[in-house]
Amino acid sequence: MATLVAGRGYVLHPMDWMPSASDQNSPDIYAPWIDWQASVEGLKIAPQEQLTVQNWDDFYPAARRIALTEMRRRDPATARSLMEAKAPGEPAEVRLALIELMHFGLTPEDAPFLKSLATDRSGKVQELASRLLARLGEHGRVGGGADDPVAELAAFIAEGKSGFIRRRTTYTPAKLKSPAQEKRRAELFETCNLVDLASRFGVSEPDFIAAWQFGADNNADIQISRMVAASGSDAAVTQMADTLIAEGGKPALFVLHLTPRLDSRRKRVLVRLILKDTPQYVSTLTLAEGFEANWLDWPDLTNGQSLAVLRSAVAGNDDAMKRTVDDLLETLGFLATAATAEKLIEHVVAAGMPPAAASLAFLRLNAALTGTNP
Structure with a gap:
């Protein structure tokens, strides 16, 4: 939900939802919130200058993660040097989160550092480094x-x-x-x-x-x-x-x-293929990770039999299938544009779902977030 809302230029109200201090997956716009949670007094603000060895400790974890992610995309060698210098002094869970960022811009030049992690104190860090080395063709x-x-x-x-x-x-x-x-x-x-x-x-x-x-x-x-x-x-x-x-x-x-x-293109091709050619397996979309929000158009949903299968499940009496529909509607509510969400609500209500059904909450939120907040 936070990702969809952020994609439209909004944030959730902090009285409704607040990311935890250890959150690693929320959109970047929530970084100040996460760092506020991490601050004992809630007053410290992360610096705006570029992350360096000298100001490393001035950055709270979320701001540091964003800075390193951007640096790995723009200047992977500098980001790696920072990790080499500072990661050993961090707790295991922080080291693991830092090494996970190495997949951005991963190149053979990263191999020596990753190999050095074979003796890391954390088994999880060792395993992750081995996986990243394998992606580079290094035999483990x-x-x-x-x-x-x-x-x-x-x-x-x-x-x-x-x-x-x-x-x-x-x-x-x-x-x-x-x-x-x-x-x-x-x-x-x-x-x-x-x-x-x-x-x-x-x-x-x-x-x-x-x-x-x-x-x-x-x-x-x-x-x-x-x-x-x-x-x-x-x-x-x-x-x-x-x-x-x-x-x-x-x-x-x-x-x-x-x-x-x-990449985004292949993900979208895959979703469209499943919706068009394998409507009987459309529920598998709920198992996928890493999809972007706010791109699925109405023709994508109607190019095949998936919508008909969905409407049939809504109209049926199979409780297990209805629970699957609930999960699928949440996934589609994340992927869909506002216009698509609005049309999908009309169709499932026409198929027999109560207009006030909780299953439609995500779709209704999506449809309400029309346009982009400046």
């Missing part, structure tokens, strides 16, 4: 012995061939024999990095993803998608997204796991 697993988790994960994947004229390699999840194997495979996908797994088979990350047989095992497809999102290179992420979106249908839904890594 070596060896190949019996206790090598990458080798263990590779054993759950069958390498094969397909095609008669042009033979090509395929990678298919092996048939599992027990729930224990299912659990172990999930753990390995979560802890291993894509670059190491692809290297185990002697191929690049994009080649491994291109050869993965989506549709053979739904759980494995979800696990590989999450692995790509967490540790895959930018090339692997875009290759997987573009391939599955072009294929369409159910396989495109796995791209939802990649949304934190996708």
